[in-house]
Amino acid sequence: MQIYVCVKHVPDSAANIHILDDIRIDESVAFLLNPYDEHAVTEAAALRNQVPDSEIIAVCVGKPDAEKTIRSAMAMGADRGLLVETDAACDSITTARALHAAIAGDGQPDIILTGKESIDAEGMQTLFRLGTLFDFPVVTNAASLEIKGDRATITCELAGGRSRTFSVAMPCVVGAGRGLNTPGYPTFPDVVKSRKKPVRTLSLDSLGITVGPGSATITALTPLVQKRQPEKITGTPAEQAAGIIRILRQEAKVIS
Amino acid sequence: MKQAGILIEMENSRVKETNFGMITLAAGTDAALHALVLDGINDAAAARLAEYGIHTIVDLALPQDPHVRLNPAVRAQAVAFAARKLTLDTILGLSSAEGKDIIPRVAALMDAPLVMDCVDVDFGTNTAKTSQYSGKVMADIALTGDVVIFGIRPNAVPPVPAPATAETLAMDPRVCAPENLTLMSWDDGEDGGTGSLAEADIIIAGGRGLKNRENFSLIFECAKKLNAAPGASRVAVDEGWVSYALQVGQTGEKVSPQVYIACGISGSIQHFAGMKTAKMIIAVNMDENAPIMAHCDYQVQGDLFEILPELIRQL
Numbered sequence: 393m394q395i396y397v398c399v400k401h402v403p404d405s406a407a408n409i410h411i412l413d414d415i416r417i418d419e420s421v422a423f424l425l426n427p428y429d430e431h432a433v434t435e436a437a438a439l440r441n442q443v444p445d446s447e448i449i450a451v452c453v454g455k456p457d458a459e460k461t462i463r464s465a466m467a468m469g470a471d472r473g474l475l476v477e478t479d480a481a482c483d484s485i486t487t488a489r490a491l492h493a494a495i496a497g498d499g500q501p502d503i504i505l506t507g508k509e510s511i512d513a514e515g516m517q518t519l520f521r522l523g524t525l526f527d528f529p530v531v532t533n534a535a536s537l538e539i540k541g542d543r544a545t546i547t548c549e550l551a552g553g554r555s556r557t558f559s560v561a562m563p564c565v566v567g568a569g570r571g572l573n574t575p576g577y578p579t580f581p582d583v584v585k586s587r588k589k590p591v592r593t594l595s596l597d598s599l600g601i602t603v604g605p606g607s608a609t610i611t612a613l614t615p616l617v618q619k620r621q622p623e624k625i626t627g628t629p630a631e632q633a634a635g636i637i638r639i640l641r642q643e644a645k646v647i648s
Numbered sequence: 649m650k651q652a653g654i655l656i657e658m659e660n661s662r663v664k665e666t667n668f669g670m671i672t673l674a675a676g677t678d679a680a681l682h683a684l685v686l687d688g689i690n691d692a693a694a695a696r697l698a699e700y701g702i703h704t705i706v707d708l709a710l711p712q713d714p715h716v717r718l719n720p721a722v723r724a725q726a727v728a729f730a731a732r733k734l735t736l737d738t739i740l741g742l743s744s745a746e747g748k749d750i751i752p753r754v755a756a757l758m759d760a761p762l763v764m765d766c767v768d769v770d771f772g773t774n775t776a777k778t779s780q781y782s783g784k785v786m787a788d789i790a791l792t793g794d795v796v797i798f799g800i801r802p803n804a805v806p807p808v809p810a811p812a813t814a815e816t817l818a819m820d821p822r823v824c825a826p827e828n829l830t831l832m833s834w835d836d837g838e839d840g841g842t843g844s845l846a847e848a849d850i851i852i853a854g855g856r857g858l859k860n861r862e863n864f865s866l867i868f869e870c871a872k873k874l875n876a877a878p879g880a881s882r883v884a885v886d887e888g889w890v891s892y893a894l895q896v897g898q899t900g901e902k903v904s905p906q907v908y909i910a911c912g913i914s915g916s917i918q919h920f921a922g923m924k925t926a927k928m929i930i931a932v933n934m935d936e937n938a939p940i941m942a943h944c945d946y947q948v949q950g951d952l953f954e955i956l957p958e959l960i961r962q963l
């Protein structure tokens with residue numbers, strides 16, 4: 393199988409984000425492989441164990457520095473990398489077109505794994521656009537995946553403990569959720585090996601993608617600061633409980 | 649005049665409450681508001697939609713068979729069909745659990761730009777506000793194109809009645825379940841899918857401070873008495889005390905309830921990513937230096953094993 397995994401290079405979720413010129417973030421923070429994409433790579437590695445002779449290709453659209461994220465994916469099992477290089481901030485319409493062109497130009501995917509969302513843009517949509525460009529079916533927030541012949545049985549989580557199980561024709565696009573697997577930390581030898589694996593770099597311009605009929609552009613960024621002024625509810629536990637109830641009733645008006 | 653389509657979520661033949669805030673957001677403009685209803689309409693539901701400002705109820709009733717009706721690809725096809733037939737320029741839907749599997753499909757089908765999880769939208773400039781970077785940044789995102797799509801975070805906008813007279817327009821979306829994506833079965837969870845975190849007015853959540861699975865019943869009991877949804881930090885989920893469905897945070901649900909009560913939760917960046925837009929945060933914590941204590945509206949410093957039983961007793 394040709395297994396493609398889309399991996400995004402994102403700021404560490406624990407990093408402090410500083411905003412420059414009210415429109416971009418200070419990128420001098422640690423960047424890493426998008427956490428949901430770790431689940432996607434982990435699943436790809438598990439699939440290759442089931443189907444020997446499979447190849448896993450990690451694909452990323454990003455700045456030159458994003459090669460680090462491709463190396464991380466290779467340390468976790470990807471065999472080679474494909475970096476579509478651009479310094480531009482791409483919206484998901486363009487990103488999906490770039491991923492589509494890069495993958496289609498590289499080989500014939502049997503399955504494309506992605507994360508269910510990126511933790512920086514929180515767009516939740518690139519995978520659907522990618523699937524539509526290929527005319528492949530798409531599922532998101534996958535919690536289990538089983539391939540039998542030319543179809544996959546995939547269970548996806550919804551909120552509230554609910555789930556849906558689909559039968560999906562291959563090739564397909566699967567957005568990994570947290571329930572899909574538990575990513576392991578790569579060992580030191582894995583990391584060393586990943587340095588020798590090949591990464592092919594393409595420029596976004598060389599892909600010759602057509603622009604979409606619409607676009608999404610960030611026009612401003614503001615820090616989401618907490619402007620709360622904490623008030624103390626003191627006293628014995630009984631008094632504190634009574635205080636909470638009073639606030640719920642009189643101030644928040646959410647109980648009667 | 650703008651033509652806006654609003655995808656309505658129904659539950660047991662009723663319009664879910666969280667739709668009304670979304671309608672209010674659009675009712676503040678001069679757009680013609682079309683409610684897109686996929687699960688059949690009734691008089692009571694139609695009256696409620698009109699009460700909040702819907703002008704046209706588009707009855708796109710899908711086939712009864714839930715294998716077809718609940719298939720997100722089918723639902724997205726129906727919305728895209730209506731959008732083309734009615735030449736809609738704006739499409740709104742809830743960024744709810746279902747919405748996250750439908751709205752991006754509509755955007756992909758129509759090749760139209762989309763912002764999910766919007767907390768506000770300026771329809772004059774088609775600019776949405778949404779959080780990014782694990783809830784640390786508020787981004788203004790401007791959309792261009794013949795059709796623009798917004799997924800609205802449930803509870804982000806308080807509903808305000810704006811009565812209109814609504815006419816109903818029946819339309820056959822002529823959908824079929826795609827052969828390449830069939831819905832085989834579904835599990836609606838223990839409580840039948842009600843009490844969804846994202847839509848709750850009150851959430852009471854527990855973290856490592858609960859110490860074990862048995863103690864977590866304190867949170868469930870309080871939730872029951874308050875008619876609240878129970879929630880949890882990732883630690884409580886990873887320890888196996890509660891299911892992942894209850895996790896609030898960057899890799900869990902993002903919620904905006906009226907009140908969020910955090911018990912034995914320190915308030916990590918990743919936890920805040922999921923609940924910082926709550927209207928009111930009440931923190932119950934032993935440690936007055938826990939981050940959550942500095943970023944809440946009410947600090948209740950103390951032992952949750954003393955305070956929660958009192959709360960249950962007094963409610």
Ligand SMILES: Cc1cc2nc3c(=O)[nH]c(=O)nc-3n(C[C@H](O)[C@H](O)[C@H](O)COP(=O)(O)OP(=O)(O)OC[C@H]3O[C@@H](n4cnc5c(N)ncnc54)[C@H](O)[C@@H]3O)c2cc1C
Nearest residue numbers: 855856857881882897898899900912913914918919934952
């Ligand atoms: C990529 C990534 C994604 C993540 N996503 C999420 C996410 O979605 N959601 C999430 O929650 N976390 C997430 N985390 C984990 C996060 O970093 C924290 O580890 C987690 O939120 C801590 O959970 P906690 O507050 O329950 O535990 P702790 O931080 O250990 O806090 C426990 C608190 O309980 C208090 N306490 C203890 N005993 C009592 C008592 N008897 N009475 C009162 N108070 C008491 C303590 O004072 C302490 O403040 C993520 C981490 C990473 C790296």
Ligand SMILES: Nc1ncnc2c1ncn2[C@@H]1O[C@H](COP(=O)(O)O)[C@@H](O)[C@H]1O
Nearest residue numbers: 398399453506507509510515516517518
């Ligand atoms: N620039 C990118 N490069 C590679 N994959 C991406 C990129 N952007 C998004 N993706 C993939 O699409 C998924 C969803 O992203 P998003 O739509 O931004 O939430 C991510 O988890 C990635 O797998």
